[in-house]
């Protein structure tokens with residue numbers, strides 16, 4: 001069993017890159033399972049990946065690098081025994097400590113032939129993340145076998161050069177590949193590079209490093225889920241992506257007004273009982289949210305899940321912003 005870890009800070013684009021890569025491996029006939037780890041009560045990324053016909057195992061309610069280490073090992077063992085995947089693609093939470101994660105894996109009693117860590121760096125927010133002094137973001141770069149500098153569609157060529165130099169100074173040994181999750185050509189280049197590394201990196205003793213110190217500040221988390229029956233909600237609203245985009249955008253504006261430092265990610269997924277989902281997410285206070293998916297017509301039930309991870313705000317004001325924008329969501 002080969003393991004590919006797609007690490008990176010909150011909202012850096014891990015799922016956006018992992019999804020087409022896992023699809024590509026599956027199309028090539030590889031048996032792939034994705035492990036999704038989210039801090040919230042309920043995940044959003046797994047729903048989105050499942051809608052795209054991928055095999056997903058989710059581990060929620062904490063981080064696999066620390067509180068859920070044993071859940072990670074037992075999930076891997078179970079998958080190895082029952083499903084025998086060739087490749088496991090793992091998305092740790094955006095606040096996982098990469099060294100702690102590697103140290104948990106070094107104790108894995110099953111059979112891992114290789115382990116590759118690709119770290120996704122958010123080009124748009126890199127400087128903000130560094131200025132918040134979140135050492136995990138630096139460790140993610142240091143521990144990577146390959147660095148994907150994502151969202152380059154949002155920055156200027158001059159800035160790109162500057163960022164690449166900064167990253168090279170932090171990790172002079174690993175290749176840095178420019179990418180945008182919205183650019184097929186760049187994705188293809190990245191995927192070829194990952195494939196060239198995937199089976200070749202062996203787990204080295206030197207990497208079994210243990211750093212038990214908990215590092216950096218943590219985001220405040222608000223995670224809610226609510227189910228509506230067809231007659232409880234105005235369906236014309238649901239059909240309008242704009243309505244939900246506006247709600248997520250308003251959440252971001254209110255967070256900025258409340259003095260938050262950084263949006264890790266605000267994600268809203270609307271999933272129907274038929275196949276179909278709408279995912280609206282943002283990592284920015286000012287840019288309009290991204291939308292993917294489409295709800296089918298003719299469903300009888302929808303489930304809304306919102307996960308917000310935000311730096312520099314207390315739990316109470318974060319909850320009250322979510323209450324204000326989404327008054328239907330119970331605490």
Ligand SMILES: Nc1nc2c(ncn2[C@@H]2O[C@H](COP(=O)(O)OP(=O)(O)OP(=O)(O)O)[C@@H](O)[C@H]2O)c(=O)[nH]1
Pocket residue numbers: 008009010011012013014015016017045093094150151152153154179180181182264265281282283289290291
């Ligand atoms: N402009 C642009 N936006 C991107 C790109 N990649 C991802 N995004 C957007 O960035 C946000 C976060 O992307 P995700 O793929 O959810 O990031 P993630 O790292 O999986 O996030 P978490 O799981 O919450 O840590 C979403 O709104 C994406 O649509 C990119 O290359 N360019």
Ligand SMILES: [Mg+2]
Pocket residue numbers: 014015016045091
């Ligand atoms: Mg994700």
